[in-house]
Amino acid sequence: MGFTLDQVVPWGRSYEEYLAMFALTEADMHKRILGCGDGPASFNAELTMRGGKVISVDPLYLFSAEDIKSRIDATFDIVMEQTGKNYNDFTWKHIKDLDELKRVRTSAMNTFLKDFHSKKENYIAGELPALPFEDNEFDLALCSHLLLLYSELLSLEFHIQSMIELCRVAAEVRIFPLLELNRQKSRHIEAVISYLEGNGMLCRTEIVPYEFQKGGFEMLRCMRQ
Numbered sequence: 001m002g003f004t005l006d007q008v009v010p011w012g013r014s015y016e017e018y019l020a021m022f023a024l025t026e027a028d029m030h031k032r033i034l035g036c037g038d039g040p041a042s043f044n045a046e047l048t049m050r051g052g053k054v055i056s057v058d059p060l061y062l063f064s065a066e067d068i069k070s071r072i073d074a075t076f077d078i079v080m081e082q083t084g085k086n087y088n089d090f091t092w093k094h095i096k097d098l099d100e101l102k103r104v105r106t107s108a109m110n111t112f113l114k115d116f117h118s119k120k121e122n123y124i125a126g127e128l129p130a131l132p133f134e135d136n137e138f139d140l141a142l143c144s145h146l147l148l149l150y151s152e153l154l155s156l157e158f159h160i161q162s163m164i165e166l167c168r169v170a171a172e173v174r175i176f177p178l179l180e181l182n183r184q185k186s187r188h189i190e191a192v193i194s195y196l197e198g199n200g201m202l203c204r205t206e207i208v209p210y211e212f213q214k215g216g217f218e219m220l221r222c223m224r225q
């Protein structure tokens with residue numbers, strides 16, 4: 001796979017952030033959910049604890065909990081420092097300040113590490129654009145802070161192949177955010193939507209009750225018609 005841990009900066013969001021980023025409803029919680037690129041987020045652990053069914057897929061899961069923890073420890077302060085330097089690129093309304101950000105992220109990643117250690121079956125090592133799942137294995141696929149955000153690094157072709165793959169394994173796909181790292185709208189989004197709509201998918205962008213990266217308050221929802 002050629003994926004090495006020193007290329008990765010593990011950074012995981014909380015369950016509450018997932019609920020808001022993807023505008024998840026009570027009905028969504030009863031769906032078979034795929035979290036694609038979940039990394040060290042605590043969504044899987046906390047939804048499973050509440051009786052939900054969720055599988056996370058990420059190349060990070062090739063590594064042991066101990067190795068992932070060491071990499072989190074090695075990179076955490078650097079990410080916090082960079083966030084501090086770019087303070088004005090973020091809205092501090094849901095997360096009030098850097099101290100709260102530190103608490104939220106530390107707690108999410110610790111929750112993930114415990115769960116990853118004890119419930120290995122919920123965490124599958126794999127990566128877009130080819131996922132190790134059957135057609136229609138999930139009702140809903142969520143992908144946070146990977147597709148669209150990294151449009152500068154990931155080509156349009158990769159995005160289209162990845163969306164086709166997510167739509168193969170799930171009846172509905174939601175992507176958040178629609179912005180790139182520099183807060184400009186993803187350079188690929190129009191072409192991705194146009195391709196999917198031309199191939200029978202229904203796509204729409206929606207405002208969600210979450211904003212941390214300034215201007216990042218929309219998700220893309222794609223469904224089979």
Ligand SMILES: C[S@@+](CC[C@H](N)C(=O)[O-])C[C@H]1O[C@@H](n2cnc3c(N)ncnc32)[C@H](O)[C@@H]1O
Nearest residue numbers: 012013037038039041058060127128144145146
């Ligand atoms: C910025 S993190 C986001 C983690 C989590 N979704 C969140 O929002 O807290 C991006 C994640 O995407 C994973 N990733 C990178 N390339 C991937 C691929 N081709 N397929 C699936 N996941 C990938 C990384 O390992 C990392 O965990």
